[in-house]
Amino acid sequence: MSEWTAADLPSFAGRTVIVTGANSGLGEVTARELARVGAKVVLAVRNTAKGDAAASGMSGYVDGASGATGRVEVRQLDLQDLASVRAFADGVDTVDVLVNNAGIMAVPYALTVDGFESQIGTNHLGHFALTNLLLPKVTDRVVTVSSQMNLIGRINLKDLNWKSRPYLAWPAYGQSKLANLLFTKELQRRLDAAGSKLKAHAAHPGYSATNLQSHSTGAFGKFFEAGNRIVATDADFGARQTLYAVSQDLPGDSFIGPRYAMWGPTGPTPLRSPLARSAAKATALWELSEQLTDTRFSL
Template sequence: MPWTADAIPDQSGRIALITGANSGLGLESARALAAHGATVVLACRSRRKGEAARSELIASVRGGGGLEVLELDLADLQSIRRASQWLADQYGRLDLLLNNAGVMAPPRTLTRDGFELQFGTNHLGHFALTLLLLPLLRGRSDARVVTVTSGAQYFGRIAFDDLAAEQRYDRWAAYSQSKLANVMFALELQERLAADGSGVASLAAHPGLARTNLQPASVAANGSKLEALSYRLMDPLFQSAAMGALPQLHAATAPSARGGEHYGPDQWGGMRGWPTQVRIAPAALDAAQRRQLWEVSETLTGIGR
């Protein structure tokens, strides 16, 4: 029998923070967790969009947990520090962290801190946020960090000699790099948490092909008619955002899920279907590269050292 959101255990009394919670996978994850009693912090770059999502969730989720909006720009380390401090002051604890937000294949752009936008947002932003929030997760029963990647991880390579893509920028290669980095971070975090005897678990998940705002945002940013046509032709393959959110919800809540595991759809080579444990990109299994990525990430963000 497939795992659905109905199988989520009672989340009453638990606090979940979801990045990019105003749309797509993040919004559907927030809907499911709130419906099962969690207090959900909607961490969004735009407060206006976050408030709109909160209003929509309040109207659709009856009798669920609380909903808060937190302004968070993962492309800005100062914003990440402010948001982390707000959560510490407001709640002083955290049970679930869903590193869900992301950008996909824009023209070469830099974050406020000078990082290539995709590596800076998808990986470094979540790296910094997670390390700053770990003190709030430690000591909580069944605390989990779920980092959302994609099937692009299987095509990724970490260009340690050109992480800012100054020598050459290929937007899809940069996206794949950031998604591989997500998995490497999730695995390395689990290794370090286990070595410290922490009860916090780190897992990864990917949605397969899911309809979210990533596709139209990518088309709009690049103005590619060919890309727009490709998405229209592929549309029958895409599943809903609610289905795409199931792997990360399973990783975040299923009693059977364990640290270090990776979840994705079970059909069509991981493109769609119900959540199941799926293979990890071979490149992410290289422990030496994972350690190198961690050390570089500490140096670049100034967090963790």
Template structure:
């Protein structure tokens, strides 16, 4: 897969792909590339106005649907309205933001990045015929799942640790979903991807002086959002992408370059924690998986 790019995406004619957070950054670039390859794309976004701009750029292959992952009522409404799709790409996320709470009281990063996508995947899984791709991050390395305080109700809030926790949860969820789908004999597969260091609107929202440095670093060191979308596109479309595998850039310690199999922190393979995260997530969201 050396040098894999958007020109290597197989023909996607007749396929439908749901992409969360496709109003900007990685999600928008993912939607554009898939539509260019022939797919119908559903831009599932909280900010429908921004998504409309992307949809107009794409053309008739794009549809906008409102989805606020920080509100499980919105997640259920979106799932009820989805008739079916070949691929679900769990792309949306927030990063290193001040302490906030979702509509159901979850810590905002865990609630949006993991719990919202967990509930969404469970609710739409019977309508997905091909793949579920969940985005994690290299920052999963700093994540440690605290099953006793997943939503930072008792711990002193640390925004970067909370982000790392949510990205570890994404990786664990994607891997656990793969195991359960395979055990059930399902034709649907679960894959995980990360963008490396890509310049997107995700950065610069911490509300601290760090934003100045992140914005400057984006301009100097980061690859483009289009390049950062390649691992997601590979996971979503390549016939060589396999169930349960984590994909990311292959150059400069996984920060940029063509997509390939990515290394990860082996804490993600802890079956007891993964199972506990799954059970806790089902309990918190009141959503069970039809597997």
């Protein structure tokens, strides 16, 4: 059997997909490929000028049987501002697939509008709130982009936002990516308990050269600068993992990535931290996230 690629995507004609952070990198490729196969794609981006530039390079797919054409829409969403998240969600009528793709990596310490450490705020809490607010409008699945760096993550429920300990950029990133997996696990548990047919999946891109690494600090920043030139795959390969999770028939709480961590055929991956398998930690993080964002599971 040949390796799965975006060329194997089924038609998404008549379906709507929201992709956060779709103005560049993995998100842009994800949105482009879904539009190509007929989806209406909403590029949910902080900078709409950059979103418009990305959208201008995306062509709609024309289905020979139905004549359906993919459409691309750019809408403002700032995951570092819960008021923006609420405004975006209020403007959505229905969506088949939500792709929680946007993220920042190993940035200097900063706070979101709502006072969250910026990495946990953007990568987890913003998407947590968005998902809960949109959940009654979702018809198929939620896919959240995590990372191999979940393996270095530790969730500190007493200090999720690094207020009482020295801030460390990479551990903070690892915490946020572990949070993505715990969120997916608990979301699927709650969907199952509610008798919902919706699915929650996660994906990791392997190691793809995107502008995400350009903001990394310290020695790791220099490592990624070299790694992008020597060993990294391209954004098309990284987005392939997300597209597989978006389109394939998978059991709930699947984690998709390259077979050999950074390269190889796309499919379920074992690169999930043992900490990400803790049902108790997943529930505790969910409850804390509800308190911090003032959003609730709504099915």
